[in-house]
Amino acid sequence: MIKAVIFDLDGTLLNRDESLKLFINLQYDRLINQLGHMPKEKYVSRFIELDRRGYVWKDKVYTQLADEFNIIALSPEDLLSDYIAEFKNCCVPFSGLFKMLSELKSENLFLGMITNGYGQFQMDNIETLNIKKYFDTILISEWEGTKKPDAIIFNRALERLGVTAHESIYIGDHPENDVKAAQSVGMKAIWKRDSQWNHVDADGIIDELSEIPFILGELGTVDKRW
Incomplete structure (x- = not known):
């Protein structure tokens, strides 16, 4: 028994798939002054691709994003801190x-x-x-x-x-x-x-x-x- x-x-x-989509869309909106130089759709889709359904930790994801999209107003560490602080508010x-x-x-x-x-x-x-x-x-x-x-x-x-x-x-x-x-x-x-x-x-x-x-x-x- x-x-x-x-x-x-x-x-x-x-x-997690829906939670991540919700989070990354909200992150872009929340940080649009620093991320608005790139299209939202590209930021979201590339993040999801690099994330590999959670099997790549976000320090590597944000480092790659910063390099590809020339993000200079925020460091990868800043973006990671935002992820750690805010993802829990997007749990579906x-x-x-x-x-x-x-x-x-x-x-x-x-x-x-x-x-x-x-x-x-x-x-x-x-x-x-x-x-x-x-x-x-x-x-x-x-x-x-x-x-x-x-x-x-x-x-x-x-x-x-x-x-x-x-x-x-x-x-x-x-x-x-x-x-x-x-x-x-x-x-x-x-x-x-x-x-x-x-x-x-x-x-x-x-x-x-x-x-x-x-x-x-x-x-x-x-x-x-x-």
């Missing part, structure tokens, strides 16, 4: 997030989160989404000194929740860092479909967060009909 459900954050609970949750978490908690399931990234930055986003209260443990790679797909961070989450791998399910959007990594420590893994990949060998696949209670039932983990 499943006792715990552990989640990824970006691309699973947080709609996936539809059905709060209802799904409430339903799982009502079943007395332990909930955990494992996310790669910088500690305070990710925690600020979690708190802005107003979901910290649902989780029994949250592991952020910087603070843990290890990151997905390393088995250490998954086993550490299980230990903190007091459950075994076979009593737990992991839900994430990345085929390697989430699905395969969770399966490698003995957990079942549900893939939240992402158009970047065509096929993932997961124990279950969802498109919407609202599907999670149903798929847990299908996997024989929760005897509940919502």
Whole structure:
């Protein structure tokens, strides 16, 4: 019987693509006096391209942007500071997030989160989404000194929740860092479909967060009909 459900954050609970688009558009508007010499559309599209869906930290992104677009009124460090301070105000949750978490908690399931990234930055986003209260443990790679797909961070989450791998399910959007990594420590893994990949060998696949209670039932983990 499943006792715990552990989640990824970006691309699973947080709609990072939409959050990033919102942020970078607002950043351009907020700093238009320093950035207005270039078209907004070019600034936004190039930022998103260089960001590589969050796998490139923004110090490198802003250094490249400053060089390409001849940004001299603000340094890359200034732009990075703005990103760190303001991104949390642009966090967009996936539809059905709060209802799904409430339903799982009502079943007395332990909930955990494992996310790669910088500690305070990710925690600020979690708190802005107003979901910290649902989780029994949250592991952020910087603070843990290890990151997905390393088995250490998954086993550490299980230990903190007091459950075994076979009593737990992991839900994430990345085929390697989430699905395969969770399966490698003995957990079942549900893939939240992402158009970047065509096929993932997961124990279950969802498109919407609202599907999670149903798929847990299908996997024989929760005897509940919502």
